Amino acid sequence: MGRISSSKEVEKELSPFLRVYKDGTIERLSGTPYVPPCLEDPKTGGASKDITIREDPLILARIHLPKLEPVNGQPEKLPILVYYHGGGFCIESAFSLVEHQYLTTLVAEAKILAVSVEYRLAPECPVPTIYDDCWEALQWVASHSVDGGAAAKEPWLADHGDFHRLFIGGDSAGANIAHNVLMRAGRDTILGGIKISGACLTHPYFWGSEPIGSEPKTDRDKGLGHVLWTFLYPTAKDGIDSPMMNPMATGAPSLAGLGCGRLLVSVAEKDRLRDRELKYCEAVKESGFKGEVEVVDVEGEEHAFHIVSFEKESAQVLIKRLAAFINKSC
Template structure:
């Protein structure tokens, strides 16, 4: 098939052809849930909703077998991939959340939301909120999922995600701040290389290549055809009047020096401080690294340092 037949080309993520064919260029591999032989973390898959189809992978650390009476912090994780690729079941995300669970000693729910273009935004937001509400339904120990009833401390809940998943994380925390959920206390959120954008350039975006800027804006238009554009409050928190209602006390923003989204992460911390939100925000920057480097090379020094920082934040 020739290039003329392409409707959208967001390589290295996804291509969509004019005949409607969707070609995902990454993130389609899957690994089954398991008991990890190295760290003893157990995982299993759960169905949250049949219609729409929402599922999740739940992880519990080895300590739940050693001291089953202890309640542990609960991490809800949203994967990245431009809203269009990846899942909690892909090797990189399974492995990453598994390690976080082991090192931070937390229970984790990694959410499988529906992907674009088959399910345009706001489907991913709707699914993520449905998953959060499903998790919250276990706060009194009477939910449908035994692991959450037994091991999760709903007064110590965290949201985290990378890239598009960090965008979802932020928007879910705002929604929680506006709507509240009975029995659930969101302590903090972790935004790793968050996908935010806007029509007004910030920082080094002033001199960024036009193609880079078009890609960043284009991914959003592709994911959310009904959008008003790059200043949609879902993509540009500076334009969100509800920003000050962010429903947690602490925010950790992780950026990477060579990531085209880096300045959005720094900018987010600045606008958050001015929004009337009364929590604490911290930004850490990985030198010499690109977008989601920690997933591609999880054992490099910067990735290990990033994970240590997230683990201490969760504790």
């Protein structure tokens, strides 16, 4: 990661994520290295490649395929996972080492096709526009189910995607994005009339002004969950209680409107967001949501452990649970 000259004057800093200089330059202080796609992964035999969803403004994606086994000479059809990476809306990438390794492993375990969306990052891109990027990426994927849909169809999607088994998912801020995409899917039509079969939210980044469970009851505006959101989206109506960040806020749209058939939420014992995530699951169940809600609670682990340490046993167990959820009969 390149360093910027120390002579430049800093306007504001959000440690450990980024630094904004008075000339508008932004320096990212953390994040893992970018890695290239691979047409034959040495561990799994799967393949990945990078594609363009939209040219201007640019939205990219990395598509992952498992090792394929043609059935009776026909292309193998696979469940589709549209995935949104974590990183607090402002760091990491669909092309970063940890996200690539995690999805390569999940794709091989679940035998699915995954589209990992390279949405634009804040603060250069306003937070609400990030949600729009991710909705547009979902619509682009769905357009492959329609004759004359995508102007230049991606052959991996067209040949191997099963649009009757479409899932979305994400980790941390990516899980927040997935939630907001689900709420929009409950209001707006997805191209081709496609329905989202299920969603996997791992350690979703939600927060709010009122404490839940073991959350700190004082100085809440000094905690990272609050500081990050207000730094990146200072003009949000209702601030930290915007329904985008606090789905359970007073006046937030009913969670019965989640646009999927099944929902899995994974939480971790040592994650400061855990109690709020569990409350979210309860709120979904109590809202009148007509789908199934499944909770996976992992003991002894921290936020996003399955991404940063995907090879450890607890991460592999979680990946198997996510794979089983995706492959469960609807």
